[in-house]
Amino acid sequence: MATKTQHQLSAAERDEMSDSTFAFPRVRKEPLNDARHVRNAIARFDQVRDVSDKERDEAFQRIKRAAKKFGVELSESSWHELGKPSPARKSSDKPRDDASKEQLYAEAKRRGIAGRSTMTKAELQRALRDR
Structure with missing residues (x-):
């Protein structure tokens, strides 16, 4: 069994988080609760399925705010650039x-x-x- 690192969220911790903590609140994907999770949301942005372009626009705005809050550099100016090498x-x-x-x-x-x-x-x- 894998041990939990200090940055991993347990299912219970994730369930306790408000919808607004997620980049994609409707599907509760990509939590934005710390710098590590913000970087992860940026990297995995294009992997989130079953969301509209409008939801992606809103998620990108949430990620930008969280990146600023946690000191994560975000060089992309559009969500279309996220997840691309x-x-x-x-x-x-x-x-x-x-x-x-x-x-x-x-x-x-x-x-x-x-x-x-x-x-x-x-x-x-x-x-x-x-x-």
Whole structure:
């Protein structure tokens, strides 16, 4: 049996949360109760099924507010961009071998990797792979 980490929500905790805590309240998907869950909602946004475009618009607004509240950088300006890999990463979230140094730097900046401004392309790739 897997042990629960401090960031995982139990079924009971999830059930106790108000609908307004979720990016998609009608289907109670993607809780926005802390920075980790906000990042998860951003990454999984395009995986949520059975919701309308209007619900996606509203969910994106909720995610933007939660990102600001919890200090999560959100570079996307539209929900259509959420869940899509940046030019510097594959869908596996590992850096692409053919990404430019500028693309790798932008991804390192997005992830908050310290010392990125003095790194070579190889060092940026390594730093992104290790995270």
